[in-house]
Amino acid sequence: MTGTASRPTLEAVAARAGVSRATVSRVVNGGDGVREPLVERVRRAVEELGYVPNQAARSLVTRRHDAVAVVIAEPETRVFADPFFALQLRGISKELTAHDSQLVLLLTEGRDDHVRVGRYLAGGHVDGALVFSLHLDDPLPGLIHGAGVPTVFGGRPGWGDGVRDAVPTVYVDSDNRGGAREAVRHLIGCGRTRIAHITGALDQTSAVDRLDGFRDVMVDVDPALIAEGDFTPAGGERAMRELLERRPDVDAVFAANDLSASGALRVLRERGRRVPDDVAVIGFDDMLPVAEQTDPSLTTVRQDIEEMGRLMARLLLRRLDRGAGADHLAGAPSSVVLPTTLVRRASA
DSSP states (O other): OOOOOOOOOHHHHHHHHTSOHHHHHHHHTTOSOOOHHHHHHHHHHHHHHTOOOOHHHHHHHHOOOSEEEEEESSOHHHHTTOHHHHHHHHHHHHHHHHTTOEEEEEEOOSHHHHHHHHHHHHTTOOSEEEEESOOTTOSHHHHHHHHTOOEEEESOOOOOHHHHHHSOOOEEEEOHHHHHHHHHHHHHHTTOOSEEEEOOOTTSHHHHHHHHHHHHHSTTOOGGGEEOOOSSHHHHHHHHHHHHHHOTTOOEEEESSHHHHHHHHHHHHHTTOOTTTTOEEEEEEOOHHHHTTSSSOOEEEEOOHHHHHHHHHHHHHHHHHHOGGGTTSTTOOOOEEEOOEEEOOTTO
16 A cells, blocks of 8 residues: 655745744745745755745745746747757757746747737736747737737847837847848858849848848849748748749859758759859858758858847846836846857858
8 A cells, every 4th residue: 555745835844944834935935034044944944845835826925937938930840840949949948947937838820829829928827928930910019018928039020110119129139131241241252243142031020131231232233133032941942943043143142041051052953053163152040950961061150049049038037037117227128139250161
């Protein structure tokens, strides 16, 4: 016959520490006003008994759930196929774990999912939200604002003025435009004159910024040298075929991300174009599972994707500690734009 050990209670901890139940509650829930010797006695009793706080009861006291929603505005097929998301989630997870907070992953594939996410956030299940991969017509910012949840965005938001005025825009991004300029200048420095660009999905600000950076350098570029992609290998293949049909004399390609560049490399190899001898190729991201395994290895613009995730979580946790209404105070979290660097490998 087996029995189950009873779960230690606040009363048991109080008895072991020789203090009142109220004192134990204040220590466990992070309250003030308890002298340090008593705090140490309570903590020692908690450890000896293996006491685990009741999260529901703790939330009533602290008004915190120790949980953060991570909302990715993409379908699961895209999220689990693109290493960009894995890197960003790893950075977020490391930071949240270090602060004893749980990650709740929410994905959106259609309008019904947007409503579901908005309803979940409004239900008070999490302390805040980290949101990335937004598209320009995405209703999520308005839904999140309506839910009243403190939020940090991944990437520069690109919604209209009306929404911008209503939604606090704390975000983390990379210098997409500057990185694109550096990539194109490198190609020019290599003697390339017919430089093409494969864009990302142009309903996302990162793709628009990289296209703008390309145009900053290629001021009078032939429109035939710009082909629209979607940040996927298949989109890169499709765009590269279009470019070769329109401008078979192309001698360099700047792709909006590494996955698009990998698709372009496949098409160039199929068409018998040598890289970099005939066509030089540069990507954007420096995702090592992609950039180091392409043939040839990919010259690319590096952005620290994992650090972006870490910073998003750090800004949100800081905002939660200060209180969502305190953003106007000195030292309140502000947006961060990380620098990019060109990583030279064999493709350019």
